[in-house]
Amino acid sequence: MPPADDFDEAIRLSLDSYNDEKREREDYERDLKRVKLDSQQMLRRGGAHAHDHDSVIDSSHDDAHTAHNLRITQPITLKASPYSFHPPFLSPPIRFDLWTDACVQCSSTRSRIEITNILTNYLRILIRSDVDSLLPSLWLFSHQLGPPYEPNELGIGGHVLNRSLKDVTSISPSKLRQLHHKLGDIGDVAFEATRNRISVIEPKPLTVDAVYSTFLSISQQKGPRSQETKTNLVKKLLVSAKGEQARYLFRSLVQNLRIGAVRTTLSTALARAFAMHYHVSIEESEMAEAVEATGKRARDGEHTRRVEEKLTGAEKVVRRVYARHPNYNTLVKALREGGLDGLEDSVPVSVGTPVQPMLGAITRSFDDVLTRLRHRPFTSEAKLDGQRCQLHARVLSASDTLSEEYVCKGWKSSPFDRIGEQCMVWIRLFSRRLEDMTEKYPDICLSVLEMFKTNPSITSFVVDAEIAAVDDTGRVRPFQELANRSRKAVQMDDVHVKVAVYAFDCMLYNGEPLLDKSFRERRQTLRTNLPPFTFGNCARWDHVPSTDDTHLDAITAFFHQCMSMKAEGIMVKLLDYYEEAEGDYGGEHDADEDTKKKSPSKQKALPATYEPDKRADSWLKVKKDYIAEIGDSMDLVPIGAWHGMGRKNKFWSPILLAVYDDDEGAFTAVCKCMSGFSDAFYDSLNRVYAEDGPNTSSTPFAGVQVGDLNPDIHFNPFQVWECRGADITQSPVYPAAKGMVGEKGLSIRFPRFIRCREDKHVEHANTASDLARMYQLQAE
Structure with missing residues (x-):
């Protein structure tokens, strides 16, 4: 007989084993019920995945076990086509390792289609298993914690990240410096530093929601001990991060995942995920999968074509809604509550949420303008050299119970009497990049307040405008004077540079969205209801100068008038939707060209509506540079550099610049720039693009194409520089616009730096299509 102690131990182990098996069985039965309930709910919806009911029930034993183990024991291949991918059910909350797997798979390909598929299938898993993790995942993928107009900057520098790595891994400072020098990327450094780490106690696995919540906590830390608190929060995450999780955790902290997922890719994936889950039936999905397996295209199968139409329709709706209301918080909430149907009504244009700005296409000359617009009615407006501003304002009743948005954000006036009741005016100003700049312009807020006081019929408006510095007479001053104004917590006593608001469009008036109205x-709504206005020391309110005369002589005269105002040029805008009748000829040709031998066709229809986040041909810009050099300055993105030589041996020089390829979501190299820089600017470059900092790497960042070029350092593409060159030439070296005008790429000769455009996002830089268009115009 065994000793009593051994017998007791054997009994204890047996009981422990029984209890473990009992708990495992309870977990299995709970997950089985969850899977069945999930299937029944999908059947009641009558939409997506209702077809999975039989297969889910039949394979429920496997689903119940894999609910806990699939994400750990084997990675899920997300790269598959949405037709053939069947999202598994995973027990919530979704762990961070699945989000990391999606990043790893996106990083392994440059295919835009594959990246979209990976993100789509990942989001489909969340919709099925843990929809609460959908929003945190989207924000983490987007390099943001929330919309750009909300205060959510992480504010983490290299000191916090390096201190966290040293404390958690005990890596020496010299070894850490070696890793930085060798790898460049902070995520790669974190991966290498933690890969051989041994944990005495197994940490609790990270979840997507926990990581996002911690990031929010980091962004909220203020005060003298905030860096210490941030370091402790990062260390807490790093302790639980394994393998690739450490790499993408640190890349997330510097908001540069390098996975090639741009904003449009995320919007597309979100739309496709909801469409596949709720709007694609089993027959359509299976038939589309079968057709795809044969290698045929969508046109070869009715079911495939039907699925593609649903997905394409969903993409258009989600992209349009997001452009009008760029906030995933609101968008995801509406999708969860009502789906794709009625989404545009659920998420309308609203005061307080900026609309993505509409952009103008480049033209080289007045002749080009007349050729492209033909006989359509248009107006020409002064393109002032100021700061673009989207101004939101509305009246609030003093007796209303105000939401946090109206209490804590924007500018709110003191109560005043208006039509027999006490009211307040709430105002927010947004930059071109949708950042809140309300506190920079108290003089504009006071001017808007007076407008509401003097015109009781106004209840709300959203206006697109240009802010320009002016002198006492109202004459426009150079942009540099506007740039010298303070930016934070400005009081009226601090205002030494007067400004004027030149309004040129109205997107909402008295609660009615106007985006779908003609220009x-x-x-007319803008001019009738918000006329020019001046009050005391407040900012001047005016309309941008314009002319509706479409004759070449009149346009030329107006252009020169704008030049005398120190304007950049003019904007030509279509007034009404107009389509040429049959018998007119599309394309471009001289007025006296013989067109009798050509087949009649309709000229391309152009909308006169406000198209958020689009560079539309219904808005054409003609800048003063069109009469010299390449016809226009260009907004380019720095993506790399070489070590300087001679006097510049301590600086980066030359700088490799790129255009944005909106089709691929990539930045393609177009030229090297080494002219126009001051020594002070070179010093600032050394700080912004420090060799061991988060904005540089020894390898190209994701979505950057340098062709055969081999710069000494690669830059994170986050700045926009305005540059001008002599002309555009075909080049076998640079990949920009390759294949658009021939087999070679295009390059800008003798580029010269003009200024850094802090008001522009990199996705609003000039595109490869712009470059090709300018090259073709140059040859005419």
């Missing part, structure tokens, strides 16, 4: 109608 003529929107302009």
Whole structure:
């Protein structure tokens, strides 16, 4: 007989084993019920995955076990086509390792289609298993914690990240410096530093929601001990991060995942995920999968074509809604509550949420303008050299119970009497990049307040405008004077540079969205209800100078008038939707060209509506540079550099610049720039693009194409520089616009730096299509 102690131990182990098996069985039965309930709910929806009911029930034993183990024991291949991918059910909350797997798989390909598929299938898993993790995942993928107009900057520098790595891994400072020098990327450094780490106690696995919540906590830390608190929060995450999780955790902290997922890719994936889950039936999905397996295209199968139409329709709706209301918080909430149907009504244009700005296409000359617009009615407006501003304002009743948005954000006036009741005016100003700049312009807020006081019929508006510095007479001053204004917590006593608001469009008035109205109608609403206004020391309110005369002589004269105002040029805008009748000829040709031998066709229809986040041909810009050099300055993105030589041996020089390829979501190299820089600017470059900092790497960042070029350092593409060159030439070296005008790429000769455009996002830089267009115009 065994000793009593051994017998007791054997009994204890047996009981422990029984209890473990009992708990495992309870977990299995709970997950089985969850899977069945999930299937029944999908059947009641009558939409997506209702077809999975039989297969889910039949394979429920496997699903129940894999609910806990699939994400740990084997990675899920997300790269598959949405037709053939069947999202597994995973027990919530979704762990961070699945989000990391999605990043790893995106990083392994440059295919835009594959990246979209990976993100789509990942989001489909969340919709099925843990929809609460959908929003945190989207924000983490987007390099943001929230919309750009909310205060959510992480504010983490290299000191916090390096201190966290040293404390958690005990890596020596010299070894850490070696890793930085060798790898460049902070995520790669974190991966190498933690890969051989041994944990005495197994940490609790990270979840997507926990990581996002911690990031929010980091962004909220203020005060003298905030860096210490941030370091402790990062260390807490790093302790639980294994393998690739450490790499993408640190890349997330510097908001540079390098996975090639741009904003449009995320919007597309979100739309496709909801469409596949709720709007694609089993027959359509299976038939589309079968057709795809044969290698045929969508056109070869009715079911495939039907699925593609649903996905394409969903993409258009989600992209359009996001452009009008760029906030995933609101968008995801509406999708969860009502799906794709009625989404545009659920998420309308609203005061307080900026609309993505509409952009103008480049033209080289007045002749080009007349050729492209033909006989359509248009107006020409002064393109002032100021700061673009989207101004939101509305009246609030003093007796209303105000939400946090109206209490804590924007500018709110003191109560005043208006039509027999006490009211307040709430105002927010947004930059071109949708950042809140309300506190920079108290003089504009006071001017808007007076407008509401003097015109009781106004209840709300959203206006697109240009802010320009002016002198006492109202004459426009150079942009540099506007740039010298303070930016934070400005009081009226601090205002030494006067400004004027030149309004040129109205997107909402008295609660009615106007985006789908013609520009003529929107302009009439603006001019009638918000006329020019000046009050005391407040900012001047005016309309941008314009002319509706479409004759070449009149346009030329107006252009020169704008030059005398120190304007950059003019914007030419279509007033009404207009389509040429049959018998007119599309394309471009001289007025006296014989067109009798050509087949009649309709000229391309152009909308006169406000198109958020689009560079539309219904808005054409003609800048003063068109008469010299390449016809226009260009907004380019720095993506790399070489070590300087001679006098510049301590600086980066030359700088490799790129255009944005909106089709691929990539930045393609177009030229090297080494002219126009001051020594002070070179010093600032050394700080912004420090060799061991988060904005540089020894390898190209994701979505950057340098061709055969081999710069000494690669830059994170986050700045926009305005540059001008002599002309555009075909080049076998640079990949920009390759294949658009021939087999070679295009390059800008003798580029010269003009200024850094802090008001522009990199996705609003000039595109490869712009470059090709300018090259073709140059040859004419």
